Amino acid sequence: MAYTQTELDALKAAFAAGVLRLTYDGKSVEHGSAEDMLRRIRVIESEIAQAGGKPLPVAGFASIHRMR
Numbered sequence: 001m002a003y004t005q006t007e008l009d010a011l012k013a014a015f016a017a018g019v020l021r022l023t024y025d026g027k028s029v030e031h032g033s034a035e036d037m038l039r040r041i042r043v044i045e046s047e048i049a050q051a052g053g054k055p056l057p058v059a060g061f062a063s064i065h066r067m068r
Contacts, residue, residue, distance in 0.1 A: 002051070003044040011041055 010024040015037045021030040031037045
């Protein structure tokens with residue numbers, strides 16, 4: 001699937017705000033958990049990077065807290 005930067009930005013904003021449901025481009029998506037959202041973010045980042053030929057980061061740090 002070809003993801004867009006708009007989708008990635010919306011997902012990152014929702015993750016940062018602690019929101020599991022987001023709407024963009026007239027579509028609504030509800031994720032089961034913060035871990036689900038983080039996995040989706042990583043997949044989209046990877047696909048966008050591969051499509052644009054940009055190198056992927058070698059290392060990173062992520063912290064996940066339980067969303068209520």
